[in-house]
Amino acid sequence: MTADEAVERIVGALGRVDGLRPATPEPAWLPAGTAVDLSAECIEIRLIATRLPIPPLLEQAAGVVRPVLAGTEWANARLRLVVTDLDGAAFG
Numbered sequence: 001m002t003a004d005e006a007v008e009r010i011v012g013a014l015g016r017v018d019g020l021r022p023a024t025p026e027p028a029w030l031p032a033g034t035a036v037d038l039s040a041e042c043i044e045i046r047l048i049a050t051r052l053p054i055p056p057l058l059e060q061a062a063g064v065v066r067p068v069l070a071g072t073e074w075a076n077a078r079l080r081l082v083v084t085d086l087d088g089a090a091f092g
Contacts (some may be wrong), residue, residue, distance in 0.1 A: 001072050007036045010045065013064040019051030020061055023084040040073060044080045050087040058083070 001009075011022055022035035023046040037044040045065070049057060058081045069075050 003038050006038060006069070006072060006074060009068045010036050010043075010065055013068050014045070014047075014061060016064050017057060017060050019057045019090075020047045020049055020083075022046065023048045038074055038077075040077060042078045042080055043069070043074055044082060046082050046084045048085045048087055049083050050089050052086075052090050054083055 014020060014022060024034050035046045061081055062079055065079060
C-alpha cells in the first residue's frame, strides 16, 4: 500500500466515527488527506471534534485506524490523534 492509499483509507475509516472529522486547512477544497501525516515512527491525524466528550471519540478513532494500518509499513507507528478545534455544534 502506498502512502497516498494509506491516507485515503485512514480518512475513509474516520468517516465511521460520528463526532470527529479531519481538520483541513482553508481553502475548503483541499482534500481531507491533508490532515494526516505518515512516517515510519508516527502517524499524526489532526481532527475537529463535533461532539463531546472527546476521549471516547479518540478511542473509537484509534480503533478504526489501527486495522487499516495492519500489515503495512506503518503498522507499528505511534498513532497521534490531535484535536485541533472544537466545532460549536459540540455544545448543542
